[in-house]
Amino acid sequence: MGWFFKDNEKTFNLKDLDTERLxxxxxxxxxxxxxxxxxxxxxxGQEYLPRKGPALITPNHSGYSGFDAFLxxxxxxxxxxxxxxxxxHKLWFLNSTTAIPMKKMGFIEATKSNGxxxxxxxxxxxxxxxxxxxxxxxxxxxxxLQEFKRGFIRMAIAQQxxxxxxxxxGAEETHINLARLKFTKYLRGTVLPLPLNIxxxxxxxxxxxxxxxxxxxxxxxxxxxxxxxxxxxxxxERMQRRLSLEVNKRKNxxx
Numbered sequence: 001m002g003w004f005f006k007d008n009e010k011t012f013n014l015k016d017l018d019t020e021r022l023x024x025x026x027x028x029x030x031x032x033x034x035x036x037x038x039x040x041x042x043x044x045g046q047e048y049l050p051r052k053g054p055a056l057i058t059p060n061h062s063g064y065s066g067f068d069a070f071l072x073x074x075x076x077x078x079x080x081x082x083x084x085x086x087x088x089h090k091l092w093f094l095n096s097t098t099a100i101p102m103k104k105m106g107f108i109e110a111t112k113s114n115g116x117x118x119x120x121x122x123x124x125x126x127x128x129x130x131x132x133x134x135x136x137x138x139x140x141x142x143x144x145l146q147e148f149k150r151g152f153i154r155m156a157i158a159q160q161x162x163x164x165x166x167x168x169x170g171a172e173e174t175h176i177n178l179a180r181l182k183f184t185k186y187l188r189g190t191v192l193p194l195p196l197n198i199x200x201x202x203x204x205x206x207x208x209x210x211x212x213x214x215x216x217x218x219x220x221x222x223x224x225x226x227x228x229x230x231x232x233x234x235x236x237e238r239m240q241r242r243l244s245l246e247v248n249k250r251k252n253x254x255x
Contacts, residue, residue: 044209
Protein backbone atom coordinates (compact mmCIF):
# COMPACT_ATOMS: atom_id res chain seq x y z
CA MET A 1 0.00 0.00 0.00
CA GLY A 2 1.50 3.37 -1.03
CA TRP A 3 1.00 7.05 -0.38
CA PHE A 4 -0.98 8.97 -2.99
CA PHE A 5 -1.13 12.58 -4.14
CA LYS A 6 -3.98 14.15 -6.11
CA ASP A 7 -3.21 17.04 -8.49
CA ASN A 8 -5.46 18.49 -11.20
CA GLU A 9 -7.91 15.60 -10.81
CA LYS A 10 -5.11 13.04 -11.32
CA THR A 11 -3.91 10.71 -8.58
CA PHE A 12 -0.22 9.80 -8.33
CA ASN A 13 1.56 7.19 -6.23
CA LEU A 14 4.29 9.11 -4.38
CA LYS A 15 6.91 6.43 -5.03
CA ASP A 16 6.43 6.97 -8.79
CA LEU A 17 6.96 10.74 -8.72
CA ASP A 18 10.25 12.39 -9.66
CA THR A 19 12.19 14.52 -7.19
CA GLU A 20 11.17 17.82 -8.79
CA ARG A 21 7.45 17.10 -8.53
CA LEU A 22 7.87 15.95 -4.94
CA UNK A 23 9.83 19.07 -3.98
CA UNK A 24 7.84 21.73 -5.82
CA UNK A 25 4.31 20.30 -6.02
CA UNK A 26 3.70 17.64 -3.38
CA UNK A 27 5.58 19.12 -0.42
CA UNK A 28 4.16 22.67 -0.83
CA UNK A 29 0.67 21.16 -1.18
CA UNK A 30 1.04 19.14 2.03
CA UNK A 31 2.53 22.10 3.90
CA UNK A 32 -0.31 24.36 2.76
CA UNK A 33 -2.90 21.83 3.90
CA UNK A 34 -1.24 21.60 7.32
CA UNK A 35 -1.16 25.40 7.59
CA UNK A 36 -4.80 25.63 6.51
CA UNK A 37 -5.80 23.40 9.41
CA UNK A 38 -3.46 25.15 11.86
CA UNK A 39 -5.03 28.54 11.00
CA UNK A 40 -8.58 27.04 10.82
CA UNK A 41 -8.88 28.85 7.52
CA UNK A 42 -12.20 29.65 5.88
CA UNK A 43 -12.71 30.84 2.30
CA UNK A 44 -15.47 33.02 0.84
CA GLY A 45 -16.25 34.05 -2.73
CA GLN A 46 -14.48 31.26 -4.67
CA GLU A 47 -17.23 31.55 -7.29
CA TYR A 48 -15.69 34.84 -8.42
CA LEU A 49 -12.46 33.17 -9.52
CA PRO A 50 -12.54 32.53 -13.30
CA ARG A 51 -11.94 28.97 -14.53
CA LYS A 52 -10.39 30.29 -17.74
CA GLY A 53 -8.96 33.52 -19.09
CA PRO A 54 -6.78 36.16 -17.42
CA ALA A 55 -7.58 37.95 -14.16
CA LEU A 56 -5.74 40.11 -11.66
CA ILE A 57 -6.22 39.06 -8.05
CA THR A 58 -5.32 41.97 -5.75
CA PRO A 59 -5.09 41.11 -2.02
CA ASN A 60 -4.09 43.19 0.98
CA HIS A 61 -0.55 42.31 2.07
CA SER A 62 0.18 41.46 5.69
CA GLY A 63 2.07 39.36 8.18
CA TYR A 64 5.62 39.97 6.80
CA SER A 65 6.35 36.22 6.34
CA GLY A 66 4.80 35.71 2.90
CA PHE A 67 2.40 33.07 4.23
CA ASP A 68 -0.45 35.14 2.76
CA ALA A 69 0.89 34.75 -0.79
CA PHE A 70 1.68 31.05 -0.36
CA LEU A 71 -1.70 30.09 1.10
CA UNK A 72 -3.64 32.30 -1.29
CA UNK A 73 -2.00 30.60 -4.26
CA UNK A 74 -2.82 27.19 -2.78
CA UNK A 75 -6.51 27.97 -2.35
CA UNK A 76 -6.82 29.56 -5.77
CA UNK A 77 -5.49 26.28 -7.18
CA UNK A 78 -7.91 24.22 -5.08
CA UNK A 79 -10.86 26.30 -6.25
CA UNK A 80 -9.97 26.54 -9.96
CA UNK A 81 -7.35 23.84 -10.68
CA UNK A 82 -5.24 26.70 -12.06
CA UNK A 83 -1.76 27.77 -10.94
CA UNK A 84 -1.77 31.47 -10.20
CA UNK A 85 1.39 33.44 -10.99
CA UNK A 86 2.24 35.35 -7.83
CA UNK A 87 4.25 38.57 -8.17
CA UNK A 88 6.81 38.43 -5.36
CA HIS A 89 9.38 40.64 -3.61
CA LYS A 90 12.61 41.08 -5.63
CA LEU A 91 14.82 39.79 -2.78
CA TRP A 92 13.71 36.22 -3.55
CA PHE A 93 15.26 36.50 -7.02
CA LEU A 94 18.73 37.86 -6.20
CA ASN A 95 20.39 34.45 -6.65
CA SER A 96 19.58 31.05 -8.14
CA THR A 97 19.36 29.33 -4.74
CA THR A 98 16.07 31.02 -3.99
CA ALA A 99 14.99 32.10 -7.49
CA ILE A 100 14.79 28.60 -9.02
CA PRO A 101 12.48 27.02 -6.42
CA MET A 102 10.32 30.15 -6.30
CA LYS A 103 9.78 30.06 -10.06
CA LYS A 104 8.98 26.34 -10.01
CA MET A 105 6.22 27.01 -7.46
CA GLY A 106 4.63 29.76 -9.56
CA PHE A 107 6.23 32.84 -7.99
CA ILE A 108 7.70 35.48 -10.28
CA GLU A 109 9.49 38.76 -9.63
CA ALA A 110 7.09 41.64 -9.10
CA THR A 111 7.53 43.79 -12.20
CA LYS A 112 4.93 45.32 -14.48
CA SER A 113 6.34 43.52 -17.53
CA ASN A 114 6.20 40.11 -15.80
CA GLY A 115 2.59 40.67 -14.78
CA UNK A 116 1.59 41.84 -18.25
CA UNK A 117 3.26 38.84 -19.91
CA UNK A 118 1.45 36.38 -17.65
CA UNK A 119 -1.93 38.02 -18.26
CA UNK A 120 -1.27 37.93 -22.00
CA UNK A 121 -0.86 34.15 -21.60
CA UNK A 122 -4.36 33.99 -20.04
CA UNK A 123 -3.02 33.26 -16.57
CA UNK A 124 -4.32 34.26 -13.17
CA UNK A 125 -1.94 36.81 -11.64
CA UNK A 126 -1.75 37.69 -7.95
CA UNK A 127 -0.47 41.21 -7.36
CA UNK A 128 -0.26 42.97 -3.99
CA UNK A 129 -0.97 46.65 -4.79
CA UNK A 130 0.53 47.83 -1.49
CA UNK A 131 3.87 46.15 -2.27
CA UNK A 132 6.34 45.68 0.58
CA UNK A 133 4.89 48.70 2.37
CA UNK A 134 1.82 46.61 3.12
CA UNK A 135 3.66 43.40 3.87
CA UNK A 136 6.18 44.98 6.23
CA UNK A 137 4.06 47.65 7.90
CA UNK A 138 4.14 47.57 11.74
CA UNK A 139 1.35 45.67 13.47
CA UNK A 140 0.17 48.97 14.98
CA UNK A 141 -1.19 49.70 11.47
CA UNK A 142 -2.81 46.30 11.00
CA UNK A 143 -5.61 46.28 8.41
CA UNK A 144 -4.96 49.87 7.39
CA LEU A 145 -4.28 49.60 3.67
CA GLN A 146 -1.21 51.44 2.47
CA GLU A 147 -1.23 53.49 -0.72
CA PHE A 148 -1.78 51.36 -3.82
CA LYS A 149 0.71 51.41 -6.64
CA ARG A 150 -0.95 52.11 -9.99
CA GLY A 151 0.59 49.41 -12.18
CA PHE A 152 -2.24 46.92 -11.65
CA ILE A 153 -4.76 49.37 -13.10
CA ARG A 154 -2.71 49.78 -16.25
CA MET A 155 -2.25 45.99 -16.55
CA ALA A 156 -5.99 45.37 -16.25
CA ILE A 157 -6.88 47.99 -18.87
CA ALA A 158 -4.15 46.90 -21.28
CA GLN A 159 -5.16 43.23 -21.08
CA GLN A 160 -8.92 43.88 -20.69
CA UNK A 161 -9.09 41.54 -17.71
CA UNK A 162 -11.10 41.75 -14.47
CA UNK A 163 -9.64 42.79 -11.13
CA UNK A 164 -10.68 40.60 -8.19
CA UNK A 165 -10.10 42.47 -4.90
CA UNK A 166 -9.19 39.98 -2.19
CA UNK A 167 -9.05 40.26 1.58
CA UNK A 168 -6.86 38.18 3.89
CA UNK A 169 -7.66 38.33 7.59
CA GLY A 170 -5.52 36.63 10.24
CA ALA A 171 -2.03 37.07 8.83
CA GLU A 172 -1.61 40.33 10.74
CA GLU A 173 -2.03 38.44 14.03
CA THR A 174 -0.01 35.41 12.96
CA HIS A 175 3.25 37.35 12.66
CA ILE A 176 3.73 40.49 14.73
CA ASN A 177 5.91 43.16 13.17
CA LEU A 178 7.43 45.85 15.40
CA ALA A 179 8.58 48.25 12.70
CA ARG A 180 9.26 48.75 9.01
CA LEU A 181 12.94 49.28 8.24
CA LYS A 182 13.90 51.30 5.17
CA PHE A 183 17.51 51.16 4.04
CA THR A 184 19.06 54.17 2.38
CA LYS A 185 22.75 53.25 2.21
CA TYR A 186 23.79 49.62 1.61
CA LEU A 187 20.41 48.31 0.38
CA ARG A 188 19.07 51.54 -1.05
CA GLY A 189 15.29 51.54 -1.38
CA THR A 190 14.89 48.14 0.29
CA VAL A 191 12.19 47.73 2.95
CA LEU A 192 12.35 44.94 5.55
CA PRO A 193 10.43 44.03 8.73
CA LEU A 194 11.51 43.96 12.38
CA PRO A 195 9.58 40.88 13.60
CA LEU A 196 8.56 40.07 17.15
CA ASN A 197 7.87 36.37 16.57
CA ILE A 198 9.20 33.79 14.11
CA UNK A 199 6.93 30.88 15.08
CA UNK A 200 3.47 31.68 13.63
CA UNK A 201 0.72 32.31 16.15
CA UNK A 202 -2.50 30.27 15.62
CA UNK A 203 -4.79 33.11 14.57
CA UNK A 204 -7.90 32.22 12.60
CA UNK A 205 -7.60 33.11 8.91
CA UNK A 206 -10.37 34.12 6.54
CA UNK A 207 -9.89 34.80 2.80
CA UNK A 208 -12.56 36.73 0.90
CA UNK A 209 -12.63 37.00 -2.91
CA UNK A 210 -14.73 40.05 -3.70
CA UNK A 211 -16.85 40.60 -6.81
CA UNK A 212 -14.74 41.19 -9.96
CA UNK A 213 -14.29 44.74 -11.22
CA UNK A 214 -14.27 45.34 -14.98
CA UNK A 215 -12.72 48.62 -16.07
CA UNK A 216 -14.51 50.00 -19.17
CA UNK A 217 -11.53 51.89 -20.54
CA UNK A 218 -9.33 51.60 -23.63
CA UNK A 219 -5.56 51.58 -23.98
CA UNK A 220 -5.75 55.20 -25.13
CA UNK A 221 -6.54 56.14 -21.51
CA UNK A 222 -3.52 54.39 -19.99
CA UNK A 223 -1.58 57.65 -19.92
CA UNK A 224 -4.34 59.51 -18.09
CA UNK A 225 -2.55 59.62 -14.75
CA UNK A 226 -5.44 61.23 -12.90
CA UNK A 227 -7.87 58.54 -14.08
CA UNK A 228 -5.48 55.73 -13.14
CA UNK A 229 -4.87 57.24 -9.70
CA UNK A 230 -8.60 57.67 -9.08
CA UNK A 231 -9.32 54.06 -10.06
CA UNK A 232 -6.59 52.72 -7.75
CA UNK A 233 -7.90 54.87 -4.89
CA UNK A 234 -11.49 53.74 -5.49
CA UNK A 235 -10.52 50.06 -5.34
CA UNK A 236 -8.43 50.61 -2.21
CA GLU A 237 -11.37 52.36 -0.52
CA ARG A 238 -13.75 49.54 -1.47
CA MET A 239 -11.37 47.02 0.02
CA GLN A 240 -10.78 49.11 3.15
CA ARG A 241 -14.50 49.44 3.86
CA ARG A 242 -15.06 45.69 3.59
CA LEU A 243 -11.86 44.91 5.48
CA SER A 244 -12.83 47.17 8.39
CA LEU A 245 -16.28 45.60 8.48
CA GLU A 246 -14.89 42.07 8.59
CA VAL A 247 -12.31 42.93 11.25
CA ASN A 248 -15.06 44.32 13.50
CA LYS A 249 -17.13 41.12 13.06
CA ARG A 250 -14.40 38.76 14.25
CA LYS A 251 -14.57 36.94 17.59
CA ASN A 252 -12.31 34.41 19.34
CA UNK A 253 -9.34 35.16 17.13
CA UNK A 254 -6.97 32.60 18.72
CA UNK A 255 -9.51 30.07 20.02
